[in-house]
Amino acid sequence: MLQQKLQNWLNQFKQYFFTYSNGFYHLPYSSKSPQDLVESLANYPFMKHNRVKQSVYANTPFCSGGFNYQKLEEGLWVIYSKMRYKTNVAFDLIYDNPQELKIEDEGYYMLSLNNVTTRVVADMKICEKQLCFANYSWTFFKPKERNCDVNFKGANNKYITLYFSEEWLQKNLVQNSLFSEAGLNDFIASDTPYIAWPLDEEEEVLKNFGLFDEVMNMNNESTHIDFLQFKLYTLNLIFDFLKICKKQEVIKRHSVIDYNDKFSINKVENYLIGNLFDKFPGIDFLAEKFKISESKLKSDFKQFFGKPIYKYFQEKQMILAKELIIENKLLIKEISYKFGYENTSKFSTAFKKHHGVLPSELQKQELEVVL
Structure with missing residues (x-):
C-alpha cells in the first residue's frame, strides 16, 4: 500500500x-x-x-x-x-x-x-x-x-x-x-x-x-x-x-569520506543492525556486497562511526542481548546460538566485557526484581 x-x-x-x-x-x-x-x-x-x-x-x-x-x-x-x-x-x-x-x-x-x-x-x-x-x-x-x-x-x-x-x-x-x-x-x-x-x-x-x-x-x-x-x-x-x-x-x-562512499558506509551500518541475529558476516563479504575495497571500508567505517566494524557490531549485539535477557523469553544458550557464538562460554565472556556482568548474573538479578 x-x-x-x-x-x-x-x-x-x-x-x-x-x-x-x-x-x-x-x-x-x-x-x-x-x-x-x-x-x-x-x-x-x-x-x-x-x-x-x-x-x-x-x-x-x-x-x-x-x-x-x-x-x-x-x-x-x-x-x-x-x-x-x-x-x-x-x-x-x-x-x-x-x-x-x-x-x-x-x-x-x-x-x-x-x-x-x-x-x-x-x-x-x-x-x-x-x-x-x-x-x-x-x-x-x-x-x-x-x-x-x-x-x-x-x-x-x-x-x-x-x-x-x-x-x-x-x-x-x-x-x-x-x-x-x-x-x-x-x-x-x-x-x-x-x-x-x-x-x-x-x-x-x-x-x-x-x-x-x-x-x-x-x-x-x-x-x-x-x-x-x-x-x-x-x-x-x-x-x-x-x-x-x-x-x-x-x-x-579527521579524513574526508567521498560522497558516494558515505552512502556505502551508511548502508553497511544499516545492514549490520538488520542482521544482529547472526554471526558477523566478515569484512570481505561486506566489501563485496557494498562495492567498496576492504581497506577503505575499514578506515571509513571507523572514521564515520568511531569504532572498528567488528567491535561496533559486537557492541550492538550485546545491547540487544541484554534486552532479550531482561525480557526473559529465551535461554542464554538460545541467545548465544542466535548471535552465532560457538558456545555459551564465549558469548558470556563477550557479554561481561561489555556490560560488566555475566548474562546468568543479570538474569538472576531480573528474576529477583520480579519476585
Missing part, C-alpha cells in the same frame, strides 16, 4: 523534485541561504508552514515530523529538525548556478549536532521492545559544499544546525583564541570541504538536544521564546564544538 502511494505521488512530482538512486529517494533543497532552505522545503507537497511559530510540519509518504527555525541575528540562523522516516530518504543540498549568485550570496557555514538512529528489525516473538540504536556526531560544512543527509526507513533523526555567514564567522569566531587552538583556522584555510566527527553517547554535549527542545519550543509548551537564553545556548553549543575539536585533535585526525 505504501509503495503504491509513493509511486503514484512520485509519478506526479518527480519531474520537478525527486530522483531515486542508491536505494534512496533523493529530495533536493536550496542552500543559498537558511531562508531559501526553509522556503524550498516548505514548498514541498504535504508541507505545512507556520510563519508565526516559524515551523514547518510534514506528513508525506516519505516522512513525518518537521523543523523549527529562528534567525538569531544578522548572519546567524538555527534550524532544529525532528523527522521519522517511512522509507529511505536522502536530502541533497543544491545551489543556484554560481554565475547567477549575487555578491551577498556567499553561502553559509553549517555546524550541526546530529542524532541518527538505525532501527533493529526483530521478530516480536523474540523481542517485544522496538530498539533503535543512536549514533551521534558533529558535522561542519563550508559554504557551497555538497552535502547529503542519509536517513533509513524507521529512523527517528534529530539535527540541530547552526547556519552562519562568512562575515559572522570572521566577526565572532575567528578572533577567538579557542577557534585557533582547536585548529579551525587551518580547516577554513584548507581545501577540506567538511568535518564529520563521531561522538560517544556519554558526551556532555548531547544535553543540547534537551536544551534546544525547550528553548525552541519544539513541543509547543510555551507562548514565547526566550531569545537571550536561546543565544546563550547557541554560543555554548559552538564552544562545545570548539572544545571537542581541541581536546580530541579533530582537525589532525
